[in-house]
Amino acid sequence: MSKSILNSSIGRKIIMALSGLFLISFLIVHASVNALIFFNDKGKIFTIGAHFMATNPIIRTIEVVLVVGFIIHIVQGLILWRKNRKARSVQYFYKDNTPHVTWYSKSMTLLGTLILLFLIIHTQNFWIPNRIHQFQYDEELPLYKMIIEKFQSPVEVIIYLIGCFSLAWHLLHGFQSAFRSIGITHEKYTFLILKFSYGFAVIIPSILAIMPVSIYFGWIK
Numbered sequence: 001m002s003k004s005i006l007n008s009s010i011g012r013k014i015i016m017a018l019s020g021l022f023l024i025s026f027l028i029v030h031a032s033v034n035a036l037i038f039f040n041d042k043g044k045i046f047t048i049g050a051h052f053m054a055t056n057p058i059i060r061t062i063e064v065v066l067v068v069g070f071i072i073h074i075v076q077g078l079i080l081w082r083k084n085r086k087a088r089s090v091q092y093f094y095k096d097n098t099p100h101v102t103w104y105s106k107s108m109t110l111l112g113t114l115i116l117l118f119l120i121i122h123t124q125n126f127w128i129p130n131r132i133h134q135f136q137y138d139e140e141l142p143l144y145k146m147i148i149e150k151f152q153s154p155v156e157v158i159i160y161l162i163g164c165f166s167l168a169w170h171l172l173h174g175f176q177s178a179f180r181s182i183g184i185t186h187e188k189y190t191f192l193i194l195k196f197s198y199g200f201a202v203i204i205p206s207i208l209a210i211m212p213v214s215i216y217f218g219w220i221k
Contacts, residue, residue, distance in 0.1 A: 009083060016076040017181035020174055022069045024200075027167075029053075031207045038211075040220050043144030050143050054130065074116065081109045102173065111170040118163030125150055151215040164209035171201035 033053055036046040053059050126146060133141045150156050175197035179185065184193070214220045 009080065012076050012080055013181040016073060016080065017178035019069045019073040019076070020178045023066070023073060024171075024175065026066055026069075027204050031204045034211055035207050037144070037147070037220060038214070042221070043148075047144050051140060054134065054140055054143075070119075074112070077109065077112055108170065108173060111166045114166040115163060115170055118159065118166065121159060122163070125156075147211075148215055148221070151212040154216065157212045157216045160212045161209055164205040167208070168201050168205035171205070172197065175200055 033046075033049045036049045037043065039045045126143065129146075130141045130143060133139065151160075176194055179193050211220075
């Protein structure tokens with residue numbers, strides 16, 4: 001009974017919503033640590049925050065859970081996308097068949113794919129080299145220096161901005177949709193959730209996007 005519920009569309013949406021909300025909590029922490037770079041003190045405070053995140057055993061354990069959360073969220077999203085495609089084997093004749101539905105809500109799979117590609121590049125640039133170095137030499141790489149050097153390249157900055165742009169639109173629909181999927185909908189607070197999702201979808205990606213732009217233009221050194 002429970003297995004059939006989890007394999008149903010509703011069950012998969014609930015799993016996707018819960019994993020998405022968990023990943024949102026990661027975004028808050030990640031953006032907060034990144035924001036430390038705006039102290040513009042040659043990376044002193046940022047390095048303290050990054051060192052804490054890289055060495056704290058609780059954080060390191062949560063990283064494993066985080067990877068699992070990403071996998072679950074991606075897999076459930078792809079399964080739901082495939083089911084929706086199968087359910088609508090014949091495409092609509094009119095392109096504007098759902099005028100009340102926003103383009104980003106209909107493009108969650110595309111936006112999610114762009115975010116995944118960005119995450120692969122991002123982890124290859126920073127997270128993986130740092131963890132490998134820690135494993136081999138029991139010490140961290142100079143992350144602040146790596147960030148400054150990496151964002152001297154306009155290509156890297158553009159890639160990062162595309163990732164943040166995709167994240168913003170993904171969050172704009174995904175945040176409020178997650179609450180609906182788990183049954184938190186009521187006229188008293190749905191409006192607040194909607195407004196909070198708009199704010200979150202703008203503030204968090206903006207913090208992440210401003211960092212490479214500031215470094216590239218020399219505002220942070």
